[in-house]
Amino acid sequence: MRHFWNALILIFSLILQSTVMHFLGIMGVVPNILLAAAASVVLCSNSPMQALIYGLASGVIYDLAWGRVFGIHALIFMYIAVSLYFAADYVYKKNITVCVLFAFLASLLHDIIFFAVSFLLFGKGNFLYVLFRIMIPAAAYTAFIQIFVYMLVKKVNRAGERL
Amino acid sequence: MSKFFKSKLFIVLIIITVVVASLMMISTAIGTPNFITNAVEFVVTPVSRLFYSAAGGVDNMFTSASQAGEYRTMYEQAQSKITELENQVREIDELRAENDRLRAILGFKEYNNQFETVAGQITAKEPGNMYADLKVNRGTNDGISKDDVVITDKGLVGYVSEAGNTWCKVRTILDPSSSVGCIVGRTGDRAIVEGSTELVDSGKCNMLYIAKGASVATGDSVETSGLGSIYPEGILIGKITQITPDVQGLYNQATVEASVDFDKIREVLIIVGKKQ
Numbered sequence: 418m419r420h421f422w423n424a425l426i427l428i429f430s431l432i433l434q435s436t437v438m439h440f441l442g443i444m445g446v447v448p449n450i451l452l453a454a455a456a457s458v459v460l461c462s463n464s465p466m467q468a469l470i471y472g473l474a475s476g477v478i479y480d481l482a483w484g485r486v487f488g489i490h491a492l493i494f495m496y497i498a499v500s501l502y503f504a505a506d507y508v509y510k511k512n513i514t515v516c517v518l519f520a521f522l523a524s525l526l527h528d529i530i531f532f533a534v535s536f537l538l539f540g541k542g543n544f545l546y547v548l549f550r551i552m553i554p555a556a557a558y559t560a561f562i563q564i565f566v567y568m569l570v571k572k573v574n575r576a577g578e579r580l
Numbered sequence: 581m582s583k584f585f586k587s588k589l590f591i592v593l594i595i596i597t598v599v600v601a602s603l604m605m606i607s608t609a610i611g612t613p614n615f616i617t618n619a620v621e622f623v624v625t626p627v628s629r630l631f632y633s634a635a636g637g638v639d640n641m642f643t644s645a646s647q648a649g650e651y652r653t654m655y656e657q658a659q660s661k662i663t664e665l666e667n668q669v670r671e672i673d674e675l676r677a678e679n680d681r682l683r684a685i686l687g688f689k690e691y692n693n694q695f696e697t698v699a700g701q702i703t704a705k706e707p708g709n710m711y712a713d714l715k716v717n718r719g720t721n722d723g724i725s726k727d728d729v730v731i732t733d734k735g736l737v738g739y740v741s742e743a744g745n746t747w748c749k750v751r752t753i754l755d756p757s758s759s760v761g762c763i764v765g766r767t768g769d770r771a772i773v774e775g776s777t778e779l780v781d782s783g784k785c786n787m788l789y790i791a792k793g794a795s796v797a798t799g800d801s802v803e804t805s806g807l808g809s810i811y812p813e814g815i816l817i818g819k820i821t822q823i824t825p826d827v828q829g830l831y832n833q834a835t836v837e838a839s840v841d842f843d844k845i846r847e848v849l850i851i852v853g854k855k856q
Contacts, residue, residue, distance in 0.1 A: 432624060434805045435704035435715070436631035439843075445781030447709055463588045473596060481620045483706050483713065488604035489581040492597060499593065529708070535710060535777060539756050542777040551781065 423458045424575045427475050430566075431482060432455035436461035449524050450566065451475060452494075456523045457567040459498045460505055461574035462518060472498020474517035492532050494558060497523050512563060520563035620749045621715075629703040629717055636846055642816050695812075697731075697849040698722050703747070710777045712754040714738075716848060720747045727810050729851045735816035735839035736760070736804060737848050748850070753817065754780045754842060761807035762787065762817055762836075768807055770792035773817055773836055783842050787820065787834040794832070796820060812851070 430451045440448050455475035459468040476494030478488045501519055508515050529552065536542050584590055700718035718724050720743050730737040730750045738752035751758055758775040771790045779785060790796055800820045806813025822835040 431707070432628055432631060432704075434707040436628050437635040438707070439705045442781075442843075445709070449707065451707060462730045466592065468594065469589065469596075478620075479707070482704075486604050488600040493599050495593075495596065495600075499589070503844060516581070528708075531708070531710065532777070535756060541756065546778050547710070547783035550778065555709050560672060 423461075423471065423570070424474070425574065426454050426570060427451070427458065428463055428469070428478060430540050431478055431541055435482070443558065444554070446543055446554045446558060448555060449527065450559070451479060451564040452497075452524055452547045452561055452568040453520050453559050454570065455494060455498060456501055456517065456563065457570035458499050458522050458574070460519065460567070462502065465499060465502050465520075468498045468502035469495055472494045472496070485563040489531075493527055497526055513567065516567045517560045517563050520567075521560040524559040528555060541545060583755045594818065617742075618744045618746075621744050625703050625715070625717055625747050628715065629701060632703055632705075633846075642657065655794045695851045696853040698724060699850050700748075700848055700850055702846055709781055710756070712752045712775070712780050712842065713741070714750040714845070714848075716744065716748050716750055716753060716850070717744075718850060719744045719748050721745050724748050724850055725852075728849050729811055729815070731815055731851065732840050732845065732848055734841070735818065736811070737840055737842075737845070739810050740850065751783055752842060752849070753838060754783065756780065758785075760811055761805040762802045763805040763813075764794070764796050764820075765794050765801040765803055766797075767800070769796055770807070771802075771834075773802065779835065783838050784821065785818070785836045785838060788831065790823075790832040790834060792830065792832060796823065796832075796834065798823060 434447075434449065434451045438450055452475075455472060458471045458475075462471060472493055472495040475498075476491035479490040479494070480546075484490055501523060504519065505515075525538045529548075529554070532542060532544065532547060532552070536544075592609045698718055699724075700716035703717050704715040706713040714737070716730070724740060724743050726740055726743050727741040728748075729744075730739060736753055738750045738755070738758060740757050741751040742749040751774060753760055753773060755775040756777050760773045761770070762773045763770050769791060771794075772788050773785045774788055776784075776786045787802065798820050802817045802820060804811040804813055804815045804817060816839050818836045818840075820834045820836040821837045824833045824835075826832055
């Protein structure tokens with residue numbers, strides 16, 4: 418049953434991400450609620466395989482709705498999910514700060530990989546400007562949103578929580 | 581670590597990576613199968629539309645409340661402006677009639693700027709901060725096809741990059757992959773307006789390849805030049821806000837603020853053909 422709710426949370430996050438979140442942007446920076454939800458679900462999953470499937474599923478729904486080339490987000494989300502799962506293994510504290518830090522890193526990693534792909538495709542972009550003006554503020558905003566998303570996901574996954 | 585490389589998880593990761601990478605190559609060559617995206621959009625579009633309209637409404641409400649004083653001043657200014665503009669309209673009507681008469685005399689082929697358009701509502705914006713695609717609730721069922729140009733009453737929005745049955749994806753001029761041939765209204769200088777990762781969140785684009793001798797200035801209006809296969813000429817893109825001279829290079833650069841407010845955009849017009 419919790420898998421059903423997790424799937425629903427991911428789909429709902431994607432819809433919120435492409436509609437409501439744009440109106441909540443601060444100085445043009447929008448948080449990545451889908452990534453926050455995916456990270457929360459991964460941190461609450463019981464096995465690395467579950468984390469992999471959740472990461473892959475989040476990326477696939479993103480690609481189906483918005484992907485310019487099907488599969489880019491599926492792979493990025495999957496690898497971030499598996500990395501997060503193993504990173505969480507090294508953390509023993511049941512602490513929301515850890516989750517927030519993970520969301521920050523996941524968002525930063527996602528944006529950096531995406532910028533690299535974009536740079537390879539179009540050959541333009543000022544990395545340092547984008548890093549300080551967009552990526553870091555977006556990661557911080559995502560980390561803040563993560564507090565609420567994680568609390569919701571944790572409630573849904575109470576039986577199988579890991580952190 | 582060596583345990584991980586021998587684990588089932590590692591094998592699954594490799595298999596999925598290979599499968600997805602193959603799908604990526606296929607989708608680059610032939611595009612994502614329309615029936616899958618159509619099925620997803622069939623479910624997602626109505627929900628997205630609802631959320632987008634609701635969020636837009638709430639946003640408008642807060643904006644209106646916080647700007648009441650400003651609106652009063654704007655209203656008073658607008659009243660005096662209306663009187664001034666009414667006089668100008670009368671003058672323009674006279675000039676237009678004279679222009680038509682002179683064109684007829686000179687034998688110019690009449691350029692009909694009236695396009696056949698389909699109105700659509702924005703249902704979603706691309707997630708993330710570095711891209712700027714939009715989704716509109718009109719598709720091939722409404723006569724929309726790939727590469728149709730999308731505008732608003734303020735100016736150019738972009739073009740249809742993908743069209744499903746009941747939805748279409750619009751690649752905006754702010755997107756880093758977008759490139760539009762343009763002309764500066766005042767001077768007639770040609771250049772190219774390109775989206776940029778750094779400017780996408782501020783509603784601005786780069787204007788490249790401005791000839792060194794061009795006398796463009798900040799505040800100049802930039803329109804589509806009609807060069808290229810997508811955009812017709814004469815659609816307003818925006819205004820030049822900054823010029824960056826390149827001392828060593830062959831061309832100057834400028835920043836163009838789009839005339840369309842992409843943060844507040846709700847409805848668009850999709851050009852499906854020219855009126856007969």
